[in-house]
Amino acid sequence: MVINSFNFLLFFTIVFFVYYFPLKENTKAQNWLLLISSYIFYGVANWKMIPILLIATTFFFFVGKQIPRGNEKRASLLTSIGVIAGIGLLFYFKYLDFFIQSFVDLFNSIGLKTNWSTFGIIFPLGISFFTFRLISYVIEINRGRIEPDNNFITFATYISFFPTIMSGPIDRPNSFIPQLKAKRSFNYELAIDGSRQVLWGLFKKMLIANNIAQFIDVVWSDISTQNSPTLIIAAGLYTIQMYADFSGYSDMAIGVGKILGFRITKNFNYPFFATNIAEYWRRWHISLTSWVTDYVFMPLNIKFRNLANAGLIMAIIINMIIIGVWHGANWTFALFGVYHGLLFIPIILKGTFGRNKKLKSNKYGLPKLSDFMKMVATFSLVTLGLIIFRADNIAQAWTYIVGIFNLSNLLSLTSDGLRVLIPTLLCTIAMIVAEWKMRDKEFPLQIDSIISRKGWRIALFWIIIIVTVLYSGEEQQFIYFQF
Amino acid sequence: MNIKRYLIDSFIYFIIPLLIIAIAWEFSIRSIPNDYSYKSKWLKDNAHDIEVLYLGPSTVMYDIDPTTSKWKGFNAAHVSQSLKYDHFIFDKYINQMTSLKQIVLGIDYWSPHGQMEQSTEWWRVKYYTIHYNSPYHENKFKYKYELYFHNPRTLKIAAQGAARILGMGNVSHLNVNNLGYGTNYNVNNKLIDWDNGVNEAMRHNELIKTYKNDKQAYEENLNYVSDICKLSEERGIKVILLAPPIYKSYTNTLDNEYINDRNAFCQSIADKYSNTTFLDLSNSDLFAADDFYDANHLNDEGTRKMVGLMDEQIEYSVLR
Numbered sequence: 001m002v003i004n005s006f007n008f009l010l011f012f013t014i015v016f017f018v019y020y021f022p023l024k025e026n027t028k029a030q031n032w033l034l035l036i037s038s039y040i041f042y043g044v045a046n047w048k049m050i051p052i053l054l055i056a057t058t059f060f061f062f063v064g065k066q067i068p069r070g071n072e073k074r075a076s077l078l079t080s081i082g083v084i085a086g087i088g089l090l091f092y093f094k095y096l097d098f099f100i101q102s103f104v105d106l107f108n109s110i111g112l113k114t115n116w117s118t119f120g121i122i123f124p125l126g127i128s129f130f131t132f133r134l135i136s137y138v139i140e141i142n143r144g145r146i147e148p149d150n151n152f153i154t155f156a157t158y159i160s161f162f163p164t165i166m167s168g169p170i171d172r173p174n175s176f177i178p179q180l181k182a183k184r185s186f187n188y189e190l191a192i193d194g195s196r197q198v199l200w201g202l203f204k205k206m207l208i209a210n211n212i213a214q215f216i217d218v219v220w221s222d223i224s225t226q227n228s229p230t231l232i233i234a235a236g237l238y239t240i241q242m243y244a245d246f247s248g249y250s251d252m253a254i255g256v257g258k259i260l261g262f263r264i265t266k267n268f269n270y271p272f273f274a275t276n277i278a279e280y281w282r283r284w285h286i287s288l289t290s291w292v293t294d295y296v297f298m299p300l301n302i303k304f305r306n307l308a309n310a311g312l313i314m315a316i317i318i319n320m321i322i323i324g325v326w327h328g329a330n331w332t333f334a335l336f337g338v339y340h341g342l343l344f345i346p347i348i349l350k351g352t353f354g355r356n357k358k359l360k361s362n363k364y365g366l367p368k369l370s371d372f373m374k375m376v377a378t379f380s381l382v383t384l385g386l387i388i389f390r391a392d393n394i395a396q397a398w399t400y401i402v403g404i405f406n407l408s409n410l411l412s413l414t415s416d417g418l419r420v421l422i423p424t425l426l427c428t429i430a431m432i433v434a435e436w437k438m439r440d441k442e443f444p445l446q447i448d449s450i451i452s453r454k455g456w457r458i459a460l461f462w463i464i465i466i467v468t469v470l471y472s473g474e475e476q477q478f479i480y481f482q483f
Numbered sequence: 484m485n486i487k488r489y490l491i492d493s494f495i496y497f498i499i500p501l502l503i504i505a506i507a508w509e510f511s512i513r514s515i516p517n518d519y520s521y522k523s524k525w526l527k528d529n530a531h532d533i534e535v536l537y538l539g540p541s542t543v544m545y546d547i548d549p550t551t552s553k554w555k556g557f558n559a560a561h562v563s564q565s566l567k568y569d570h571f572i573f574d575k576y577i578n579q580m581t582s583l584k585q586i587v588l589g590i591d592y593w594s595p596h597g598q599m600e601q602s603t604e605w606w607r608v609k610y611y612t613i614h615y616n617s618p619y620h621e622n623k624f625k626y627k628y629e630l631y632f633h634n635p636r637t638l639k640i641a642a643q644g645a646a647r648i649l650g651m652g653n654v655s656h657l658n659v660n661n662l663g664y665g666t667n668y669n670v671n672n673k674l675i676d677w678d679n680g681v682n683e684a685m686r687h688n689e690l691i692k693t694y695k696n697d698k699q700a701y702e703e704n705l706n707y708v709s710d711i712c713k714l715s716e717e718r719g720i721k722v723i724l725l726a727p728p729i730y731k732s733y734t735n736t737l738d739n740e741y742i743n744d745r746n747a748f749c750q751s752i753a754d755k756y757s758n759t760t761f762l763d764l765s766n767s768d769l770f771a772a773d774d775f776y777d778a779n780h781l782n783d784e785g786t787r788k789m790v791g792l793m794d795e796q797i798e799y800s801v802l803r
Binding site for chain 1: 489493501633634637
């Protein structure tokens with residue numbers, strides 16, 4: 001049951017009515033409902049994974065409760081146990097088979113035959129997301145920012161909250177658990193805002209991401225036969241697909257959360273308007289980057305502070321490798337992390353790391369030319385990185401990049417399908433223009449200040465609904481479900 | 484109060500209009516006659532009268548015209564119809580087909596491995612649910628409603644359907660004659676680019692490659708055909724497993740392994756059931772370039788030749 005499906009609409013409608021009518025303002029009962037709904041939602045994807053989620057949740061709940069105040073040594077020990085358990089969980093389900101296979105390949109390549117075999121471990125959906133929530137819970141207790149939760153239902157609901165369990169955003173306990181404890185009555189403005197955000201997410205996912213996916217899949221299915229222009233266009237479109245797919249999901253999850261009265265962590269802040277890589281990472285998958293920044297980068301930066309810029313660079317490269325490897329067990333993800341880490345070096349040396357630039361428009365309402373050029377450069381660098389990210393292995397990524405620089409046969413495309421993408425490309429332009437225009441808002445459909453008449457707003461929403469329905473591409477799984 | 488306002492706003496401005504549009508859309512498109520609605524209705528009303536039932540994919544639908552045959556027959560083949568749906572149609576009407584003497588089941592190269600749900604033609608599955616009341620996908624929206632498959636072209640079709648309901652139009656998607664033969668492939672509009680065979684065979688090579696490792700699908704397809712043959716044997720009905728005529732540009736490009744696979748698939752069933760024969764016309768010299776509409780479908784001239792040949796084969800098969 002995916003969030004943009006008819007089944008989810010039915011499921012959510014039932015949850016909504018039970019949540020706001022029989023259980024109105026009964027926080028305890030509402031949390032029970034959310035917990036049961038979340039486990040049903042998760043179980044529909046694969047019921048066999050429910051015990052893993054439940055056991056992990058129970059374990060961390062009790063570890064959290066045991067972390068004492070005033071006994072730093074014991075608190076650190078228990079926190080370390082929690083962190084190691086979380087990493088162990090991820091390692092087992094996500095990386096173990098990969099490492100076994102890598103060792104087998106390594107030994108075979110030097111002539112040492114092994115009879116090791118992988119375990120064929122099934123990867124539980126959403127594990128990267130809920131594990132990071134579990135880990136942050138014990139760390140935050142140890143840091144004294146939250147109290148251990150005494151209510152298992154509240155804690156389990158935070159971990160498994162159905163809009164976000166599959167693909168995030170990765171909410172922190174300090175922002176989410178208090179919302180679960182607070183009295184929640186229906187908030188009209190928030191629900192309207194959430195509904196619009198769901199619509200915007202559907203537009204991005206169903207229209208832009210799903211349509212582009214069909215072209216990208218054809219190109220990637222046999223990259224050796226594609227010429228340079230096709231590879232360049234496919235690479236650029238993949239960057240757009242990734243954004244539309246993942247941010248589309250995040251918008252839908254946040255929107256659904258708002259309808260239920262929750263404010264979920266923002267996950268994207270118009271990353272295509274970033275003027276350098278550092279800024280890009282402050283705008284892309286914010287809940288992950290801020291998690292890794294708080295729990296990995298900051299401690300490393302303190303540890304390496306005596307090394308000045310070299311220390312900062314080391315901390316960032318390690319940080320980026322963790323972000324890369326978080327996506328999955330493949331050397332491509334590690335290389336993706338190294339690549340992005342290296343892109344930070346000029347920014348650090350220039351001394352502009354950490355600076356937030358306020359974007360300004362020229363007299364036509366467009367970005368200033370210098371900013372625009374920087375945005376294009378950043379987009380290109382990100383696109384190059386995503387080739388590594390998308391590839392099955394490093395050799396395939398290399399073939400792709402070499403193919404881009406093969407300057408023969410430049411006047412045609414080797415893959416059909418771009419022509420049918422014209423409506424999608426027009427909608428992509430519309431999306432980028434809308435995002436630019438509304439960049440100070442959380443998402444572009446927060447239009448009350450510029451379209452004051454309700455009728456016009458409804459007309460605009462209907463245009464988006466009709467265009468999305470008519471031009472939506474074939475159903476595709478959300479890219480981030482695999483992470 | 485707030486929640487009431489939210490629900491009223493949502494219902495008045497969005498949910499009710501959306502539901503109305505969705506229902507109107509579904510009914511409008513369903514109101515347009517198509518090959519599936521015609522054939523299912525024809526079978527429901529006339530199955531008792533049929534002596535020969537033709538099943539299979541487009542190669543049968545466009546290659547055999549029962550109106551020119553000396554046998555009372557009906558062509559129940561559909562484009563990309565996989566063996567699962569051949570079996571379904573046979574099973575649904577077998578008890579009504581009291582005069583049935585012969586079944587001709589077309590088996591393409593992809594058929595032993597093919598599953599319509601897994602192919603690019605998945606969108607046709609809904610027609611079996613809507614028009615034939617197929618029980619396979621009762622709970623799957625995408626295989627049950629026209630609504631699921633939507634694009635700007637379907638908007639136009641929905642508008643045409645609405646016009647038809649209101650008596651303001653008469654659009655039809657019926658491309659078969661009264662006995663189910665596909666009428667759009669004829670001499671006058673035949674494709675003259677014989678490379679089409681190469682492209683089509685390459686497409687099928689790729690298609691079969693994606694299916695090939697699915698042993699379960701192969702076993703299921705084997706069971707579907709075996710079941711047709713077994714039930715027919717019990718009722719004294721003869722079966723011809725037909726490898727339809729193909730133009731050489733197609734045959735030469737198709738992977739030999741798939742040709743052998745298909746032939747072995749058919750032969751193994753023919754060997755098992757005494758009422759079943761395997762008729763391989765895929766390399767037949769009887770059909771020249773002029774007989775084809777494209778590389779794997781005959782035109783109306785070729786169909787006349789084909790029907791003559793099939794009449795003889797059926798006579799031989801039935802009297803055997």
